[in-house]
Amino acid sequence: MSLINLKSAPLHEPVRDLVLVEADHVGCTYSNGAALTVALQSATCRVLVNDRIALVGPSGSGKSTLLQLLGGFEPPTSGCIAWPLLGAREQLRPRHIGFIFQMPSLLPPLSVIENVELPLLLLGESTDLARQSAKIELERIGISHLADKLPEELSGGQAQRAAVARSMVGKPRLILADEPTGQLDHRTARDMLDAMFAALHGTGTALVIATHDPAVVERLEQEWTIRNGYLEVL
Numbered sequence: 001m002s003l004i005n006l007k008s009a010p011l012h013e014p015v016r017d018l019v020l021v022e023a024d025h026v027g028c029t030y031s032n033g034a035a036l037t038v039a040l041q042s043a044t045c046r047v048l049v050n051d052r053i054a055l056v057g058p059s060g061s062g063k064s065t066l067l068q069l070l071g072g073f074e075p076p077t078s079g080c081i082a083w084p085l086l087g088a089r090e091q092l093r094p095r096h097i098g099f100i101f102q103m104p105s106l107l108p109p110l111s112v113i114e115n116v117e118l119p120l121l122l123l124g125e126s127t128d129l130a131r132q133s134a135k136i137e138l139e140r141i142g143i144s145h146l147a148d149k150l151p152e153e154l155s156g157g158q159a160q161r162a163a164v165a166r167s168m169v170g171k172p173r174l175i176l177a178d179e180p181t182g183q184l185d186h187r188t189a190r191d192m193l194d195a196m197f198a199a200l201h202g203t204g205t206a207l208v209i210a211t212h213d214p215a216v217v218e219r220l221e222q223e224w225t226i227r228n229g230y231l232e233v234l
C-alpha cells in the first residue's frame with residue numbers, strides 16, 4: 001500500500017522525496033492529419049517509491065497513452081509531467097524506467113539473451129557483466145532455456161517474458177507494463193508475477209501495470225481507473 005493517499009496530499013517532505021513521477025492535469029490528443037483523437041484528459045496522479053498500481057479501464061480508454069506519457073516517450077499535449085527522483089525526460093530509459101510494451105518488442109536479429117543484455121550495453125556496461133546480469137534475469141523469470149532462441153522462435157508468452165526480463169535487467173526504479181500477461185495462461189501469468197515481485201522485493205522499485213486481468217489487479221495494492229480518457233485515482 002502506498003504510504004500516503006497522494007491524490008490530495010500536499011507535497012511536503014518527506015512525500016516529495018518519494019515521488020518517482022507526477023502528472024499534473026495531463027492531456028494527450030493524437031492528430032492524424034485533420035483527425036484529432038483526445039486520448040487522455042486532465043489526468044493527475046503520482047507514483048511513489050515502492051508503489052504497486054493496477055491501471056484498468058476498457059479498451060481504448062487511454063491506458064497505454066498514460067503509461068507512455070509516464071515513461072517519457074512523448075511530452076503531453078497539455079499539463080505537466082515531472083520525474084523528481086529520476087531526472088529529465090530524455091534520461092529516463094533504460095536507466096531509470098523499464099517499459100514492457102503491449103506488442104512484441106524484441107529485436108528480431110538478436111537472441112533472447114542478447115535482447116535482455118542490450119539495455120546494459122547501451123548504458124556502457126561491460127559485455128561480461130551485461131551477459132552475467134542477463135543470465136540472472138532470465139533465471140528469475142524462468143526462461144533460461146530460451147536464452148539462445150531468436151524472437152521468431154518464441155511463443156507470444158515466451159516473448160513477453162523475455163521483454164519482462166529486459167525491462168528489469170538494469171534495475172530501474174520504475175517499471176511500466178502494458179498488458180504484460182495478456183498473452184499468458186493463468187498459471188504462467190501467476191508465475192511471472194511471482195518472479196517479478198520476488199525480484200522487486202525490497203528494492204523500492206515501483207510498478208504500474210495496465211491490465212484487463214482481475215487476477216493481476218488483485219495482486220497490486222492500488223487501482224487507477226480510466227474511462228474515456230478520464231483517470232480516477234482512488
Ligand SMILES: Nc1ncnc2c1ncn2[C@@H]1O[C@H](COP(=O)(O)OP(=O)(O)OP(=O)(O)O)[C@@H](O)[C@H]1O
Pocket residue numbers: 030031032037038039057058059060061062063064065066102
Ligand atoms: N498513435 C495514435 N494515433 C491516433 N490515435 C491513437 C494513437 N494511439 C492511441 N490512439 C487512440 O487513443 C485512444 C486511447 O488509446 P490507448 O491505446 O491509450 O487505449 P488503451 O486503454 O491502452 O486500449 P487497450 O486496452 O485496447 O490497449 C484510442 O481511441 C486510440 O484509438
